[in-house]
């Protein structure tokens with residue numbers, strides 16, 4: 001069993017954040033350790049620019065150290081050293097929700113204030129840290145819809161297994177819609193055709209070897225054939241016809 005040790009480090013400076021150099025910044029450091037004392041995950045929480053979110057940040061940091069090993073286990077690939085450290089920075093100026101890059105998740109402070117229950121967002125962003133797909137983003141080796149679909153797949157089917165599923169319109173939606181639609185499609189394809197599909201897609205994306213052909217290699221059907229079958233099942237379930 002893992003125990004979570006919480007340490008507070010005073011005056012730890014975080015690079016890359018505009019700051020008053022004379023003013024010390026304090027980050028909260030949370031770590032999960034294995035039974036032998038090895039740190040298996042750590043989160044540095046920086047709420048210096050949104051101090052009212054200190055408690056929320058602490059919860060989010062705890063969630064990250066709990067889910068880091070789980071997501072790493074769900075998205076393994078050969079020769080890859082899974083990351084185990086993440087910084088959560090709460091940005092008072094960010095207009096959007098959040099973004100993740102190079103071991104750092106930047107979260108919109110205003111977004112959190114209006115969505116205090118959105119822990120799934122943290123898991124989605126943490127999945128991006130684990131994905132660690134190579135740059136530059138190339139349309140054919142790293143399609144954005146799939147990157148976002150896998151992040152929501154981890155969120156919806158592992159972190160929020162009991163949350164209501166999005167209603168998908170089989171006549172308007174596409175596997176390229178990203179986020180929840182792609183996530184639901186991936187989970188369906190795993191259930192119907194290949195339980196290791198997401199693991200395979202993730203490994204190929206991380207190794208820069210992804211192509212749509214992979215769907216056919218894994219399931220025997222092209223991604224378009226899979227989508228057609230998925231959409232037909234949705235129509236049958238929803239009582240609609242094409």
Ligand SMILES: [Zn+2]
Nearest residue numbers: 124128148151
């Ligand atoms: Zn995302």
